[in-house]
Amino acid sequence: MSSRVTAVAHANIALCKYWGKSGPLDTPATPSISLALDSLTTTTHVSRIDGESDEVLINGQVAEGIERERVVRYLDIWRSENYISGHLRIDSENSFPMASGLASSSSAFAALATALNELSEQRISQTMLSQLARRGSGSAARSISGGLSSLSSGDNPASRLLVPAEDVPWGMVVGVVDSDDKKYSSRAGMKLAEQSSPYYRRWVLQARHDYRYMLHALRSWDLVEVGELAESNSNAMHGCMLASRPSLMYWQAGTMDIMHSVVSWREEGLLAYYTVDAGSHVAVLCHLDDLSEVAERMQSINSVVRVIANRAAGPAGLVACR
Numbered sequence: 001m002s003s004r005v006t007a008v009a010h011a012n013i014a015l016c017k018y019w020g021k022s023g024p025l026d027t028p029a030t031p032s033i034s035l036a037l038d039s040l041t042t043t044t045h046v047s048r049i050d051g052e053s054d055e056v057l058i059n060g061q062v063a064e065g066i067e068r069e070r071v072v073r074y075l076d077i078w079r080s081e082n083y084i085s086g087h088l089r090i091d092s093e094n095s096f097p098m099a100s101g102l103a104s105s106s107s108a109f110a111a112l113a114t115a116l117n118e119l120s121e122q123r124i125s126q127t128m129l130s131q132l133a134r135r136g137s138g139s140a141a142r143s144i145s146g147g148l149s150s151l152s153s154g155d156n157p158a159s160r161l162l163v164p165a166e167d168v169p170w171g172m173v174v175g176v177v178d179s180d181d182k183k184y185s186s187r188a189g190m191k192l193a194e195q196s197s198p199y200y201r202r203w204v205l206q207a208r209h210d211y212r213y214m215l216h217a218l219r220s221w222d223l224v225e226v227g228e229l230a231e232s233n234s235n236a237m238h239g240c241m242l243a244s245r246p247s248l249m250y251w252q253a254g255t256m257d258i259m260h261s262v263v264s265w266r267e268e269g270l271l272a273y274y275t276v277d278a279g280s281h282v283a284v285l286c287h288l289d290d291l292s293e294v295a296e297r298m299q300s301i302n303s304v305v306r307v308i309a310n311r312a313a314g315p316a317g318l319v320a321c322r
């Protein structure tokens with residue numbers, strides 16, 4: 001049995017978003033489809049320790065408060081199911097900004113679950129691993145399988161690989177804008193939207209509809225259809241969020257700058273489509289051939305502080321164990 005394990009996972013950005021969850025297993029209220037991104041990675045080292053409690057380091061800093069609690073609570077799920085025992089040291093590094101709507105929890109919990117699986121005393125199937133990753137962060141389930149993956153909204157779902165990374169002809173350019181850490185975590189935001197947004201039920205219906213159309217559009221690799229759907233799905237989710245009380249306004253001025261720019265690039269003939277998670281940064285879907293053109297245009301927007309170009313990424317995996 002290994003005593004020190006390193007795993008890597010890629011963050012994913014959804015083309016059809018999940019927003020809303022319920023029940024003890026955090027069942028997603030809406031089905032989703034996402035693309036895993038090769039430049040957005042989390043590398044997590046996990047080792048057994050003799051101490052009285054878990055040690056959690058994130059980007060080289062000892063994690064405290066809610067950040068630490070979230071990881072320890074997640075380890076407790078694995079311990080309560082007897083998949084692991086004893087205390088652990090978790091040391092996790094991200095290649096990109098955290099807690100600002102760049103899906104850092106998707107890669108973080110997928111990498112952690114992958115490492116824990118290797119340390120586990122039991123055999124865990126890929127399905128179960130994806131289900132367990134989902135308990136840390138809903139989107140993490142999709143980073144287990146990578147590429148273009150879906151996650152249904154049924155009971156205790158696992159992700160399903162729709163298209164492996166090497167067969168995806170599209171990429172995403174992420175525009176990072178100036179922003180503080182987000183005020184509402186996805187979990188808190190989902191609860192608030194469900195309890196207070198007049199559009200929440202409508203969003204859930206729309207999201208289910210978008211999901212079916214997206215599966216259809218993906219079969220013919222129609223970027224116009226997929227892109228338009230991804231954009232309107234993102235807008236519908238933010239419409240629901242914005243109408244919550246208090247309003248879940250994740251967008252910053254820079255977010256709007258990028259969205260308007262993408263629309264104007266399209267008018268000039270460049271096929272590019274934006275999508276925004278629960279945060280202020282923007283991911284732009286385009287053909288792989290247009291990736292550098294989109295990255296260059298993104299760089300020229302004043303409010304953009306960093307540009308990250310991505311191809312599709314593969315599944316989460318182990319890089320070392322001993």
Ligand code: PMV
Binds near residue numbers: 017105277
């Ligand atoms: O993975 P969570 O539970 O933090 O929620 C992610 C929600 C969105 O990123 C907004 C949408 C999605 O499907 O990834």
